[in-house]
Amino acid sequence: MQLHARTRGRVLAAASAVCALTITLAGCSGTTKDSAKSDTKSKGSNAKANPDAELKKDLKLAFLPKQINNPYEKIVDDAGIAATKEFGGTGKEVGPSDSSASSQVSYINTLIQQRQDAILIAANDPNAVCTPLKNAMKQNIKVVAYDSDTAKDCRQLFINQASSEEIGRSQVQHIAKQLGNKGEIAILSATQNATNQNTWIDFMKDELKKPAYKNMKLVKVAYGDDDDQKSFQETQGLLKAYPKLKGIISPTTVGIAAAARYISSSSYKGKVVVNGLGTPNQMKKYVKDGTVEQFSLWDPKKLGYLGAYAAAALASGQITGAEGEKFKAGELGDYTVGKDGEVILGPPTVFNKDNVDDFDF
Template sequence: MTTRSTVRRRGTAATAVACALLVVAGCSGTTKDSEEDNTKPEKKTEATANPDAPIKEGLKVAFLPKQINNPYETIVDKAGMAAAKEYGGDAKEVGPSDASASSQVSYINTLIQQKQDAILIAANDPNAVCGPLQQAMDQGIAVVAYDSDTAKDCRQVFINQASSEEIGRSLVRNLGKQLNYKGKFAILSATQNATNQNTWIDFMKKELEDPKYKGMELVKVAYGDDDDQKSFQQTQGLLQAYPDLKGIISPTTVGIAAAARYVSDSSYKGKVVINGLGTPNQMRKYVKDGTVEQFSLWDPNDLGYLSSYTAAALASGQITGAEGETYKAGKLGEFTVGKDGEVILGPPTIFDKSNIDKYDF
């Protein structure tokens, strides 16, 4: 039989147990204010930059290029890894052998598991890499895009070789002068989803809206997927499909070298203008044999160097990626973070017979 006093004793014991379990709360009961606090989402503390903070020792930095065997990106990444040695970091290059949209995802996941301090990526696709990169940032890993950007929410800083608008418009301006603003031309790009290529092509098309280009016609944008043989075949296909083609712009180092190689051994040499973005060492023989009059590019060594120091600045808390922040990038000096986290290396250089032997990259 249960007496009233027994019930009271049981109730007191239950209360004591509850208090023991809730000792952190002081067993003080739930007020309206604490009830509201429990339902409010936790606010994330905004990171603040400390420009005077030293670069952390032993930073683990990983470069993830579009593809591991791309000659241009090899130059960029080697320069970035050399820069890491300057600031006491440990850098490496990893990546796929193809430039497909999703080929970089598994590498990002592995780098997260390895607890890298910073991931630097030249994105094959602006969105395919977003999920894992956001996971990386959530875990405190600095994410820098270089050469080819990701979607803006998927990295903190983008290192742009030069103003995207200037690159795109200047390529059309250069070709226009060579063609005397007359004739059909094509664009030989990398992959269909490459952020940098598509941005430059958009600005090329805007430049073509100027009335001075009314005598020029863009007949096709072809894609060589940053593959030498495919780019070579695409060049052949363009010239067969448009026998009256007067010029080809290839804003990719793989593409312009492949196009120049095809034209140099064909009847089109001296008749079709090849222009675009290339490295001096790839293009030297085509400039000297008259296949290519000029092309342009920035120094990929500087791009890798700046990207590496930017990742170190992020991982060390010197910057957060907010507009207006400044930081030092070793021998290159001071840089400022612009709108949407963009940092611009500088204007491209035009290479021709007069200066190409001054460069070795």
């Protein structure tokens, strides 16, 4: 999947301009214990980065998504696997078919036995995967979280799609504008333990405390477990339980598509606003039929691409995960490691009827 050329340029330009956003996605500091002692930090302080080191050949990278059948994460992982070929490595995707908290543990143990050079993980739970990930790092297998973070001491880097704060607050700002800053709203999330979802929701709730939203009320946070049918049913349940509901924010690509599908063929179409995070290809028809006015997302291909190069830089000794270190992510250019090992891809893009056809992913 490629962005149209003119759009790619526009998005990259915007990304460089907004790269300073302070969002800490999914499982950054908002979802981990500040008091936790970081093995990663101690490793970083003892190890020395060599920014002039060449990327090693024949690196083995494994992508471990929340669940293997998640369409969004398939896009991310496929792009990361393709990127490994650029520096002579090999990549693969493995993972569970469900998104329960402990479902990824056995896969991590297997990847350790296979002596992968790096494990890239979108964590279903920030802590459930920590013991095996720490074991991996002890054996010099690099660990990079992406999309949804682990606890900070369980990985060297976290590749954050955008600033968590910007994502969370913007979701409220967008739907508030559509609703004229009044009415009941609900959130349709993924799993209860998903670090990225919970961090975004915390910022949503904080944004709603502002005087500008005094006439808006969050009535429910529902969980569709990133399952299409359950998300569809949760949408139906929300609308029945709250007859005055005016809007639904779904910060998950599975959830927003399921919510839009339900509303598109119901009496709620045109009466209940749906907003959140989705991919252009899955949401295009709902924008064109008037069910959804707008939604947001970053380019998931670039997220996977950046993750692969970051893991390769770690495994090659170019960086250790310490704040201030720099590395080059192929055609995406230069990136800097931020606080707590966070690397931010760039700002999200808002999609609507005017630009949704410009994107293909």
